[in-house]
Amino acid sequence: EPEVTQTPSHQVTQMGQEVILRCVPISNHLYFYWYRQILGQKVEFLVSFYNNEISEKSEIFDDQFSVERPDGSNFTLKIRSTKLEDSAMYFCASKRGEVTGEQYFGPGTRLTVT
Amino acid sequence: GENVEQHPSTLSVQEGDSAVIKCTYSDSASNYFPWYKQELGKRPQLIIDIRSNVGEKKDQRIAVTLNKTAKHFSLHITETQPEDSAVYFCAATSNQAGTALIFGKGTTLSVSS
Numbered sequence: 001e002p003e004v005t006q007t008p009s010h011q012v013t014q015m016g017q018e019v020i021l022r023c024v025p026i027s028n029h030l031y032f033y034w035y036r037q038i039l040g041q042k043v044e045f046l047v048s049f050y051n052n053e054i055s056e057k058s059e060i061f062d063d064q065f066s067v068e069r070p071d072g073s074n075f076t077l078k079i080r081s082t083k084l085e086d087s088a089m090y091f092c093a094s095k096r097g098e099v100t101g102e103q104y105f106g107p108g109t110r111l112t113v114t
Numbered sequence: 115g116e117n118v119e120q121h122p123s124t125l126s127v128q129e130g131d132s133a134v135i136k137c138t139y140s141d142s143a144s145n146y147f148p149w150y151k152q153e154l155g156k157r158p159q160l161i162i163d164i165r166s167n168v169g170e171k172k173d174q175r176i177a178v179t180l181n182k183t184a185k186h187f188s189l190h191i192t193e194t195q196p197e198d199s200a201v202y203f204c205a206a207t208s209n210q211a212g213t214a215l216i217f218g219k220g221t222t223l224s225v226s227s
Contacts (some may be wrong), residue, residue, distance in 0.1 A: 034149055043150075043203060045214040056214055065138070065219060090156065102148065103215060105157040 002026045003078045004106035006092050016081050021109045023075045023092030031095040032075045033103060033108045034067065036060070036088040043091065049075065116141040118206050120218025127194050129227045137204035137218050138186040144206040147180060147187045148215065151203045161202075162189070194225045 005024045013019050025032050034046040046059040047067055054067065066078045075094075079086055089110050093103040117140040126181035127133050139147075145166035148161065164171045164178045171178050175194075180187040189197055201222050205215040 003180045016124050033214065035215075042219045043205075043215075045216065050213075052217075058214070101146070102163065105159070108159050112147050 002103060004092055004094055004104050006090075006106040006109050008110070009107065010110045012114065013082055015084060015113055019079050019082055019111065021077045021079075021090050021092075021111070023077075023106055024073050025075055025092065025094030026104055027073070028096065029094035029104075030053060030097045031055075031103075032069070033093040033095075034077045035091045035105075037091065037108075038088045046077070046090075079111075082111075084113050087111060087113045116144055116206055116208070116216040118142050118204060118216050120204050120216040120221060121174060122163045123219065124209070124222045124224070126224045126226065129194060129196060129225055131194055131225075133187045133189075133194050133198070133223055133225075135202055135221045135223075136186060137188070137206075138184075139206040139216075140184075140185065143208040144183065146207050147178070148204065149176075149189050150203045150217075152203065152220075154200075158203060175216060182184070188211060191223075194223075196225050198226050199223055199225045 007022045032049040035043050037043045045058050047061045048055045064080045068076050089108045091108045092106040095103045115204045120137045148163035152158045162178050163177050164180050175192045177190040201220045203220045204218045208216050
């Protein structure tokens, strides 16, 4: 069964550094998402991406964040200048073409900002 | 925007008992309500979902009920087993507000044998 994959599994970075988190969504899916989960808290929506553009974003997704689909398979989240409070698990998810339906989550990237 | 409240935050049951987790949502346009199970350090996995045109859905020991008028939905797990121990998240979304899932804060279910 196809799965969403994410790399790296764990990223440690210093405050102020740029990080890029990578995701490979399920190949025939059209909607892509980034969520984050601070340790012990709920999963929070960051951004959704459809038809090569951002379709919606949350208040968390400020100018420090950007997303890109550089080729036909990868979906990336860039944080330009990391802050301590960016430390969290970042989940990528993808969904088939229907408007509502199951979102399949990747295994996550644990980002630690020191 | 949508806001999802989930109760209780923790739930301890004996093996074989039933467990009920409740969620309320604020946006009347929401029409899709999934439940995810998350084991420690792992990805959220969908266990059951319900759409707004249905009042109840069942899959073996798991059922979900939806009351659109009251804007609440519940997860019911019968005959609980130790392997049911995990964090359970409810979520809501609508195709009018977008497709983002808005999650509740989660319920930590502990099933003791």
